[in-house]
Amino acid sequence: MKLFLIAGEPSGDRLGAALMAGLRTLGPVEFAGVGGPLMQAEGMASLFPMEELSVMGIAEVLPKYRRLKRRIREAAEAALASGAEALVTIDSPDFCLRVAALVKAARPGMRVIHYVAPSVWAWRPGRALRMARVVDHVLALLPFEPPWMTAAGMSCDFVGHPVVAEPLASAAEKAVFAGEGPLLLALPGSRRGEVTRLAPIFGEVVAGLKARHPELRVALPTVRGVAGLVRELTSGWAVRPEIIEDPAAKRGAFAAAHVALAASGTVSLELAANGCPMVIAYDMHPLTLWLMRRAARIDTVTLVNLVSETRTVPEFIGPAARAAKIVPALEALLADPSAQQAAMALTMERLGKGGEAPGLRAARSVLRAIRRR
16 A cells, blocks of 8 residues: 655644554555655655745745745645555645645545544634545544534544653653753744744743742753754743753653743643643734634633643733743742643543554554545
């Protein structure tokens, strides 16, 4: 069997790598497509650098539209020429579903499987109907998503979230970050636009916390595509963060941190898996923020809040993402994280902790979808 996979950002790269590993345990399979370092480690030669697709927001996409349009065409042509039995697109719907549309137009019988259901329960519910024109089957990460997909005309399986199966730090990895003062985990995102907007805000928060905790330590896990930018933008922080790219060191930092300040996204689930209390802060282009708020159907953007059906994770979005508001929220969590810790444990249970690995469940779902053709 041969499959063509496309991932557009680090979270999709993790999903794709786990899926590839799961598929390989079920039988011989070849992979082609677009992926990051984790998917490449599983045997994929990426058609072009995945980092080119890590762009979010209308205002951020416009300057790169021509290049992205060319990459859409290249990916579709490569998928059609690959001889693959199915196209598996992983998150990044603005890119992936455009590729899927070109593939379906040229070869209607080719199965298209999309990994990560669109958050139609959060905003723009009509996306599911439009997606159903080019997608046959969906792999859902959240337990409440399949009914939304099947109502739109696609088959869908809840396969669990891969965060529940990712390895946690060993005692030795955690011990590397032992120290006297509190350890803050700073997570300003994996896209260049995110890091550029959030690094100054996070720096002000670090200064505010250091004034209260002179022995404050800061760890900042990052990814290959923005590591240089992160070093540049954090060089003037009141506490110079330890920039982390090594996976083992990242595990150790997540396990050892007393509290985290993070951009909105799936990183909240990684923190929950490690029981690390968190505050979410996010800023974006004013036009993007205005459009998203007009379309929003929920009152929280944090997955821990949504899955646990609580609101224990504080959020500071847009104009609210300011150090004067964020620092007191972090102080409160340092003093008493108990309510949030209970919500994080419930989130992990609902996402499939203790069951079959999500990557393997996703692989089984992919094979069933192909055989239904």
